[in-house]
Amino acid sequence: MKHYLLGAVAGVAMIGAASAQAQTNVVVGHALSVESHYGVGAQAFIDTLTELSGGAFTGEQAPASQLGGERDMIEGLQIGSLDLVITSTGPLGNFVPEALALDLPFLFRDYDHARTTLDGEIGQELLDQMRDADLVGLAWTENGFRHVTNSQRPIRTPEDLGGLRLRTMENRVHMAAFEGMGAAPTPMAWPEVFGALQQGVVDGQENPITVITAARFWEVQGYVTLTGHVYSPAIVLASPILFDGLTEEEQGWFLEAARASAAATRAEVDRLEREGVELMRANGMDVITEIDRAPFQELAAEASWSVFTDRFGTDMLERIAAVE
Numbered sequence: 001m002k003h004y005l006l007g008a009v010a011g012v013a014m015i016g017a018a019s020a021q022a023q024t025n026v027v028v029g030h031a032l033s034v035e036s037h038y039g040v041g042a043q044a045f046i047d048t049l050t051e052l053s054g055g056a057f058t059g060e061q062a063p064a065s066q067l068g069g070e071r072d073m074i075e076g077l078q079i080g081s082l083d084l085v086i087t088s089t090g091p092l093g094n095f096v097p098e099a100l101a102l103d104l105p106f107l108f109r110d111y112d113h114a115r116t117t118l119d120g121e122i123g124q125e126l127l128d129q130m131r132d133a134d135l136v137g138l139a140w141t142e143n144g145f146r147h148v149t150n151s152q153r154p155i156r157t158p159e160d161l162g163g164l165r166l167r168t169m170e171n172r173v174h175m176a177a178f179e180g181m182g183a184a185p186t187p188m189a190w191p192e193v194f195g196a197l198q199q200g201v202v203d204g205q206e207n208p209i210t211v212i213t214a215a216r217f218w219e220v221q222g223y224v225t226l227t228g229h230v231y232s233p234a235i236v237l238a239s240p241i242l243f244d245g246l247t248e249e250e251q252g253w254f255l256e257a258a259r260a261s262a263a264a265t266r267a268e269v270d271r272l273e274r275e276g277v278e279l280m281r282a283n284g285m286d287v288i289t290e291i292d293r294a295p296f297q298e299l300a301a302e303a304s305w306s307v308f309t310d311r312f313g314t315d316m317l318e319r320i321a322a323v324e
């Protein structure tokens with residue numbers, strides 16, 4: 001069996017060289033559990049690839065940040081020590097700066113708007129740009145609209161965020177947005193987050209319902225406010241060292257498997273959007289569903305949109321706004 005996993009960040013060694021009829025095992029790294037929306041998407045990728053290839057390709061998940069934080073995993077793809085990663089766009093702007101557009105708060109109106117944009121011309125252009133950073137963008141998938149959780153108090157207005165030590169992803173746009181809304185943003189890689197909340201190093205964090213439930217944040221956070229302050233895309237990325245070694249037919253299977261992965265993940269996001277509030281309440285969280293988003297939007301946009309527009313202008317943002 002041939003493995004493309006050359007040696008993970010965690011130090012896993014390369015296994016075996018290929019024989020002509022070798023079966024190839026592809027490792028799909030991600031940050032969450034196998035039961036999460038990423039786990040569902042990773043499994044759909046593996047199952048579809050195995051089916052399309054008639055078993056020539058098999059796969060396994062490396063879940064729960066086993067191979068490092070999302071930034072580490074992206075770096076692993078660049079050097080060929082990892083095969084495939086499903087990651088949020090949190091660290092992606094550090095590799096492909098134009099992708100920072102997708103992280104702007106209050107950019108997408110709703111799920112339909114985000115999905116139509118990412119499945120269309122704009123999404124394809126951004127996928128193509130991954131090549132500039134020695135990455136292969138196979139498909140846009142999804143994390144979901146992000147919401148604020150914390151251990152201190154219910155958040156109803158930006159004033160309630162005042163001084164709250166809030167973990168953000170390592171993302172300049174998100175940090176600027178929360179600074180603008182009055183919080184004290186603390187960038188941190190995902191594997192450290194649960195412990196930091198537990199030990200009170202930070203008071204809160206922000207993530208979609210998918211992640212809040214998958215991570216069982218009710219064990220360390222009493223309050224959730226459905227701020228929906230930003231849509232959080234995710235992406236299926238491959239290593240060019242793996243992808244460029246495939247035949248055209250095999251590349252087609254990988255692309256189709258990535259699209260199947262995105263469809264399965266989005267279906268799971270939809271399910272958790274329907275059922276997640278009850279699940280969080282049943283586990284003791286105080287869930288605030290109705291807030292006036294306008295003041296959050298004004299402060300967040302004023303503080304963060306220029307991080308993107310100062311460098312790239314407003315063209316892409318106008319095109320995204322025009323997507324029906």
Ligand code: PAF
Pocket residue numbers: 031070087088090143169189190206207211232
């Ligand atoms: O908060 C993050 O870092 C991301 O949303 C997560 C949980 C790793 C999923 O991509």
